[in-house]
Amino acid sequence: MQNIDDEFYERADQHIQLSNQQITEAIGRGKVSASMLYATSRFNAWVSATGWNTGEELGNAKEETIEYFLTEYRKMLEENLDDYIENFEEYMFIPPESEIINE
Incomplete structure (x- = not known):
């Protein structure tokens, strides 16, 4: 993991707080957890893509x-x-x- 800055845990807590607010009787912890996991993967795919100039470059780095x-x-x-x-x-x-x- 990259070096942790002073606001690292504060940002993480804000994401957790949002997820906690989404939990209801109709939308349980499991569904909220799945949504958060999907959002994290989607965001990380975008962050990864920003480091490359072409889809081919991104594809070459996919497994790594x-x-x-x-x-x-x-x-x-x-x-x-x-x-x-x-x-x-x-x-x-x-x-x-x-x-x-x-x-």
């Missing part, structure tokens, strides 16, 4: 480009899953066992 984005996505997903595993109760608002009242 795909590999780059897959590698970066995997690293980010692993990092975020590890974070959720470590902080599951806090992030998912589950009280510690010591606070659960057994009836």
